[in-house]
Amino acid sequence: MGELRHRSGETLKASFRVLRDQPGIGIGLSVVVLMLLAGFFLPLPYSPTRPDPLNVLQPPSSLHWFGTDSNGFDVFSRTIASAARDLPLALIGTLLSALVGVPLGLLASTKGPWSERIMRGLDVFQSFPLVVLAIAIVTLMGNRLENVIIAILIVNVPRFMRLVRSEALSLRESRFIEAARAVGATPLRVMRKHMFPNVIGVVLSQTSLAAAQAIGIIAALSFLGVGVSPPNPSWGLMIQTGVRSITSGDWWVIVFPGMAVLIAVAAFNLVADGLQMRQENER
């Protein structure tokens, strides 16, 4: 028990050291957490789902901080409220992709006829532009929120599989894996105790990279009218509304949700960069 406590203390210390050496990880994570907290808990001045038809296309003012759009929605309230929808969607989609892709990638790294078959199947699949494929599939399957997650899976699972497979293939040749087999570890134990801890680092950085992309995919999908449907708030949806107004010079409708997407993507990329740097320093 004492040893356990001692160890968790050490882990904590190690995490602090990582955060000090790679401040990007901490900054990026805090930004994401702040956006999530704001999205869920910040009291909003106006309802993000009920428009005010009398106040259409108001420029930013003390009443409407980010102005209003052509339907009379308050841009500030909608930009904040979107974080509570777009970010969780992106995170869930990415985590599910990792959860499916990592074991499949490990499996595809084993010797055997059908690991080769999985990879060739993946080649065929990936020869399509995946984002386009995802949009096409979601459009065909219908306009539901779960389908947005499926789109993220379609784009990201193959990437996780390839990444984990190539890492695992080079690990499999390494001496310590041979040593583990030599002491009598079962294939499952080799995977769990020796392969997994050595691929988790790259998986984590790929996860935050994928999350950044998922934000983009969600925005693209709702921009095209797939996924989040109005009047529910989503950055992509807001940008789409803003496109119609920008020709008349009403810039605020598109700029604020656009900035939100930018900040979210940048935050995830910061985390990914930091994690990757840490990986490289360890080698």
Add this chain to the structure above:
Amino acid sequence: MPLLTVEGLTKSFPRTGRGTVHAVNDVSLEIDRGETLALIGESGSGKSTIGRLILRLIEPDAGTIKIDGTDLLTLSNSELRAMRAKMQVVFQEPYESLNPKMRVGDIVAEPLEIHEPSLSRADLRDRVRATLEEVGLNADQAERLPRGLSGGQQQRVGIARALITRPALVVLDEPTSSLDLSVQAQILEILHDLQETHGLSYLYISHDLSTVSYLAHRVAVLYLGQIREQGPLEAVVQNPQDPYTQALLAAFLDSDVSVSPSRLRMLSGEIPDPTQLPEGCFLYGRCPLRMDKCRSDPSVLRVLGSKHYGRCIRAPLNDDDWNIVADSNRTVGDRPG
């Protein structure tokens, strides 16, 4: 009955596009309890492959491997895994052979977790500590990561991992070749002491004759995946009966090996391509003593003395033979006798 009996071990690897590499060719050997057999040979002679074949880390094409009378090649995967408690390995690269994400204590504990799963946490920790101390490590180094240790300490961890299940046979695959000289000596001493205390049998794979003469009881000389000569350390080193052994010893003249200088002749040419094995005696193309018979007669190990075997059909080679051949072969650039 010897602890390890290997018979007719053969392994070849396909080389993409260009035939098959005949890495190990019909190797037979035995190791008694508490005995060290050294496998020596140049790099590429198949030494490490033999070590891995004996541990069934790679599958042989043909042959039998018996430990304590159990034929390893007939075992199922789970039976083989259970057997691994009795046969262990220490690799050449100390750092690469340790999982960089695992603490030293966990690395050393792993074999016990696998083979004695009923052990309590406290017993496990005690065994790990005792084993670490036995190889000259500090018990509180168990908390470190391999990265934080020196090369010599890392190799001690490798040895501790190999020893904790009290194996009967340990394959030592050039365990000291990547270490500094002073550290080498310490590691060899530990290996020697551990053998004395636990009656371990070693298959000691090396190309360094000075370490071989410290650790080995018997020596097998490998050339092109084939044993050229095998026998007690003194017999092979003082009285080598194969031109290849003699040439190999010549390369170690400056070490502490003492052989009559008239026996040390260099071979001509390079090791042949292992995709095309020579006919008859493998050494024919390079041997200063060759005769037509060497090509036509089958190349087999013959008894040369007490437990001393060799392939050269001209054995016993005595100094006079050598001088005659040396005189007739002497050309410009030959080393003066």
